[in-house]
Amino acid sequence: MFKVISLWYNRMFSDPEAVAMALVFVIGFVMLYFFGNLLAPLLIALVLAYLLDWPVSFLASHGFRRGIATSLVLLVFFLIATFIVLRVLPTVWGQGMNLLTEYPVMLNSSQRWLESLPERYPEFIDGALVQTVVDNVRTRLMGVGEQLLQSSVSSIINLATVMVYSVLVPLMVFFMLSDKQVLMRSVTRFLPNDRRLLAQVWMEMNGQVINYIRGKAIEILVVGGVSYIVFALMDLRYSALLSVLVGLSVLIPFIGAFAVTLPVAMVGLFQWGVSPQFGYLILGYGIIQLLDGNVLVPILFSEAVNLHPLAIIVAVLVFGGLWGFWGVFFAIPLATLVKAVMNAWPHAEKAEVDQPSS
Structure with missing residues (x-):
C-alpha cells in the first residue's frame, strides 16, 4: 500500500514546479473557503474589472491615459447602473412583492386544476398519484415562497452592507483598471521563482x-x-x-x-x-x-x-x-x-x- 502511494507521489510531484503550483492553488482554495464572505467585495470588483477592461484598453490604445480612460468607462457604467437602480429595480421589486402576495392564490388555482384532471381523464390519470404530487409540490413551493420572503427581509436588513460595497467596490475597480500592470507585478513578487x-x-x-x-x-x-x-x-x-x-x-x-x-x-x-x-x-x-x-x-x-x-x-x-x-x-x-x-x-x-x- 505504501509503495503504491510512494509511486503515485513520485509520479505526480517529481517536478518542483508542480509542487509550487499545487501549493499556490491550495492556499487560494483555503483563503476562498474560509474567508469568502470577507473577500466578496474583492470578487465583485474583479468581475467588474474583467468586464470593463476591454473598453478601458481600447481607449488607452487610442491615445487616452489609462487613468482617464478608466474614469470615463466607470462614469458611463455607473450612469447605466444608476438608471437600472432607479428605474428598473423598483418595477421588478414591486412586481416581486405582488407576486408573493398572489402566490398562495396561484397555488390553490393550480391545485384545483390538477385535481380536476382525474375526473376528466380517469382512464389515464390516477387521482391518488395526482394528490401525492400536488401535496409534495405545494410543500416545496410554499417553502420557496417563505425563503424568498426571508431573503427580501434580510436584504433590507443588510442595506448598510450594500452601502459599504457601493463605496469600496468602485474604488477597487478603479485601481484595478488604472494600475493594472503595477498590481500584476506586485502579485508576481509573491509567487515562486519557478512558475512556468x-x-x-x-x-x-x-x-x-x-x-x-x-x-x-x-x-x-x-x-x-x-x-x-x-x-x-x-x-x-x-x-x-x-x-x-x-x-x-x-x-x-x-x-x-x-x-x-x-x-x-x-x-x-x-x-x-x-x-x-x-x-x-x-x-x-x-x-x-x-x-x-x-x-x-x-x-x-x-x-x-x-x-x-x-x-x-x-x-x-x-x-x-x-x-x-x-x-x-x-x-x-x-x-x-x-x-x-x-x-x-x-x-x-x-x-x-x-x-x-x-
Missing part, C-alpha cells in the same frame, strides 16, 4: 475568464431583454420580474433554464388558463431557450468553454455548494481551471519522454 506551469495555466485561463464574464453579461442582457419584449407584447403579468429571472437563469447552465420555467408557466396558467394564449407563451419561451442554447451560447463562448455537459453540471453542484452564488457564477471557469491544471501537470512518464536519450 503557473504561467502556462494563467495564459490559458486569463483569456477564457475574460471571454466568459463578458459573454455572460451579454447573454444576460440579450436573453432578459428579448424575454421582456416577448412577455410585454403578450401582456403577461409580472413581465419585468420574469424577464429578469429568465436573464439571470443563464448563470446556472441547464438547471437555471429548467428552474425558471416553473414561475413563467405558473403565471401564464394563472392569467390565461389552458388556452391558446398560454400555448403561445410556452412556445415563445421555448424558442428563446432554443436560440440561447444553440445560437447565442456557441457564438459567445466558442473559445471559452470546451467541457462535457456532465462536467459542467458537476461543477455547478460542487462549487455552488462550496461558495453559493459566486461558486455557481464561476463554476465553468473553475472547471476549466481544473482541466487546464490537469493538462499542464507534469508526469514522470512525460518527463522521461522529454529527456534526450544519451
